[in-house]
Amino acid sequence: MKIIVSVKQVPARDSNLRVASGGKWLDDSDLSYEINEPDAFALEEALQLKDAQGGEVVVVCAGPERAGSTIREALAKGADRGIHLVLPEDAVLDALSTARLLRHAVKNEAPDLILTGLQSDDLGYGQTGVVLAELLGYAHATIIMQVEVLDGALRVKRELEDGWFQYVTLPMPAVLAIQSGIKKLRYATLMGIKRAKMKPVETILAASLGLELGRAAIERVYLPARSKQSQILTGAPEQVAAQLVEKLKFEARVL
Amino acid sequence: MSVLVIVEQRAGGLNRMSLETLAGGAKVADGMGVALEAAVLGHDVAEVAETVAAFGPAKTYTVEHELLREYTPDGFTKALEQLIRAKQPAVVLFPHTYQVRDFAPKLATRFGRALVSDAVDIKMDGGHPRFVRQLFQGKLNADVSSNAGGAEFVSLQAGAFRAAEASGAKGEVEAFRVELEARDIRTKPEAPFREAQRSVDLSSADMIVSVGRGIKEKENLPLVEALADALGAELAASRPICDNGWLPMERQVGSSGQTVAPKVYFAVGISGAIQHLVGMKGAKTVVAINSDENAPIFEVADYGIVGDLFQVVPALTAAIKKAKA
Ligand SMILES: Cc1cc2nc3c(=O)[nH]c(=O)nc-3n(C[C@H](O)[C@H](O)[C@H](O)COP(=O)(O)OP(=O)(O)OC[C@H]3O[C@@H](n4cnc5c(N)ncnc54)[C@H](O)[C@@H]3O)c2cc1C
Ligand SMILES: Nc1ncnc2c1ncn2[C@@H]1O[C@H](COP(=O)(O)O)[C@@H](O)[C@H]1O
Numbered sequence: 001m002k003i004i005v006s007v008k009q010v011p012a013r014d015s016n017l018r019v020a021s022g023g024k025w026l027d028d029s030d031l032s033y034e035i036n037e038p039d040a041f042a043l044e045e046a047l048q049l050k051d052a053q054g055g056e057v058v059v060v061c062a063g064p065e066r067a068g069s070t071i072r073e074a075l076a077k078g079a080d081r082g083i084h085l086v087l088p089e090d091a092v093l094d095a096l097s098t099a100r101l102l103r104h105a106v107k108n109e110a111p112d113l114i115l116t117g118l119q120s121d122d123l124g125y126g127q128t129g130v131v132l133a134e135l136l137g138y139a140h141a142t143i144i145m146q147v148e149v150l151d152g153a154l155r156v157k158r159e160l161e162d163g164w165f166q167y168v169t170l171p172m173p174a175v176l177a178i179q180s181g182i183k184k185l186r187y188a189t190l191m192g193i194k195r196a197k198m199k200p201v202e203t204i205l206a207a208s209l210g211l212e213l214g215r216a217a218i219e220r221v222y223l224p225a226r227s228k229q230s231q232i233l234t235g236a237p238e239q240v241a242a243q244l245v246e247k248l249k250f251e252a253r254v255l
Numbered sequence: 256m257s258v259l260v261i262v263e264q265r266a267g268g269l270n271r272m273s274l275e276t277l278a279g280g281a282k283v284a285d286g287m288g289v290a291l292e293a294a295v296l297g298h299d300v301a302e303v304a305e306t307v308a309a310f311g312p313a314k315t316y317t318v319e320h321e322l323l324r325e326y327t328p329d330g331f332t333k334a335l336e337q338l339i340r341a342k343q344p345a346v347v348l349f350p351h352t353y354q355v356r357d358f359a360p361k362l363a364t365r366f367g368r369a370l371v372s373d374a375v376d377i378k379m380d381g382g383h384p385r386f387v388r389q390l391f392q393g394k395l396n397a398d399v400s401s402n403a404g405g406a407e408f409v410s411l412q413a414g415a416f417r418a419a420e421a422s423g424a425k426g427e428v429e430a431f432r433v434e435l436e437a438r439d440i441r442t443k444p445e446a447p448f449r450e451a452q453r454s455v456d457l458s459s460a461d462m463i464v465s466v467g468r469g470i471k472e473k474e475n476l477p478l479v480e481a482l483a484d485a486l487g488a489e490l491a492a493s494r495p496i497c498d499n500g501w502l503p504m505e506r507q508v509g510s511s512g513q514t515v516a517p518k519v520y521f522a523v524g525i526s527g528a529i530q531h532l533v534g535m536k537g538a539k540t541v542v543a544i545n546s547d548e549n550a551p552i553f554e555v556a557d558y559g560i561v562g563d564l565f566q567v568v569p570a571l572t573a574a575i576k577k578a579k580a
Contacts, residue, residue: 124372162513
């Protein structure tokens with residue numbers, strides 16, 4: 001089975017996010033980066049499917065030069081090769097454009113299965129996989145918590161709202177958007193990290209493809225306003241604890 | 256020209272987010288000076304459409320077909336593609352439900368558009384809508400312009416608008432015929448189900464102490480358990496804690512977990528992503544403890560403590576024990 005996994009590199013979760021002076025994106029001078037969390041789960045699912053079924057896992061990533069480290073990390077965990085669509089440092093694309101890029105990278109690969117994360121932690125479109133499926137003419141399913149391979153088809157468990165689930169059967173090739181938590185994540189081994197250095201990564205300059213790429217139509221980025229009047233308590237831990245107990249007793253009357 | 260709201264129904268019932276989306280749609284339609292219309296898809300939706308018609312739209316389309324009895328992305332996309340090509344709305348609005356996440360990006364792609372997903376607000380500016388989206392799980396907001404040319408596809412987050420109320424006037428209901436064939440539909444859905452019975456019912460708890468990834472390791476959980484014990488509260492968690500197996504899934508609060516409405520909800524080391532907030536917004540009093548002063552959880556907190564939970568929580572547990580003694 002040939003499986004493609006899309007992985008995105010995003011600012012690390014605990015980053016101190018500061019709006020850039022132009023007000024349209026982040027100041028990236030002191031950001032560090034990591035794999036988009038749901039993509040780590042998509043990769044894990046792909047690697048376990050490969051362990052069970054045999055085949056190949058190819059990771060594809062659209063991002064600036066630095067995103068190469070995320071591809072290497074995926075290779076260290078066990079992916080076989082990578083495709084890096086190289087974007088300018090400041091590219092912030094809309095979901096349709098990203099999907100067009102990914103489509104270009106995978107259209108000659110003829111995969112059986114494409115796994116994406118459910119949502120990116122930075123832009124949070126929750127769309128790229130579904131759009132990619134449409135562009136490729138593949139069937140798709142989203143918010144996937146379990147994958148079972150049948151003969152030429154897949155039976156997957158979808159998460160619905162409020163703790164409901166549903167099984168869906170769909171033909172291959174297919175795109176699945178994987179929900180976080182589907183499997184326990186593995187760590188890269190030392191051996192894996194060593195081997196990753198030898199694995200092939202194809203780099204393609206996005207600008208050379210002549211695709212129509214739209215920038216996300218962001219006019220302004222800013223801190224959201226507080227919707228509730230929150231009282232922020234300050235002081236040493238013992239002091240704020242005592243303050244809070246007073247408030248809960250006499251103001252909120254819940255103690 | 257119109258603003259078209261795609262309403263979601265399940266077994267004949269309308270969900271609250273659909274009513275919120277109708278309210279959002281009314282704002283855009285007013286601002287643009289065009290009619291508000293709605294559409295309901297399914298097999299037998301005449302009754303729901305009558306209900307929808309009382310909530311503001313001048314016209315409500317019923318899109319009925321045997322092949323729309325169960326939701327499939329192929330069926331819903333093909334049916335709505337036909338409706339939108341025929342009616343040419345300026346803006347198509349959806350509630351950002353799990354079902355919409357599954358097909359709306361596909362539908363927008365058919366029109367060469369990128370869906371503006373999960374908008375939290377719409378600002379009208381000289382007859383043009385501008386959408387507000389969250390970035391970084393709610394840590395930042397972005398104003399997104401409507402990039403003119405063809406229909407704009409937008410989905411609205413839960414709680415973005417106050418639900419529309421039934422007005423005295425009732426709009427028209429009109430059937431729209433669609434052509435679908437069985438071979439158009441590639442996915443075969445099975446009946447939805449719930450995992451084994453829940454043994455904890457958080458929805459009736461008076462007090463909840465909920466823990467998030469700020470706790471860092473499973474070994475640290477006794478810290479919050481002690482706080483819950485001192486309060487006599489139920490213990491709950493954000494998704495990553497349950498994903499890691501540190502606490503059972505049935506203790507998860509949020510859009511895919513339980514919805515709770517206690518008198519007091521302590522959010523400890525929880526950032527406040529929307530999927531968590533929708534599960535606990537109904538709490539009467541919210542206390543947030545988080546080391547990041549910009550964490551979105553503070554936007555919904557009544558009392559906030561910006562600090563290290565490893566220091567604040569033990570102090571709070573002690574103070575509560577003392578107050579109760
Ligand atoms: C379709 C879908 C469904 C989802 N369903 C749910 C759901 O039902 N429930 C749910 O919860 N999530 C759900 N999620 C996930 C959600 O988007 C968030 O990823 C999740 O809620 C984040 O959990 P968290 O706040 O614990 O972790 P994080 O976002 O990592 O936040 C951890 C917080 O801890 C703080 N912190 C760190 N160290 C300390 C310290 N020492 N002291 C104090 N604070 C500290 C940090 O500042 C941060 O704010 C869903 C996502 C999707 C896409
Ligand atoms: N630039 C990118 N490179 C590779 N994969 C991506 C990229 N952007 C999005 N994806 C994939 O699409 C998923 C959904 O992203 P989004 O639609 O931005 O929420 C992510 O989890 C990734 O798997």
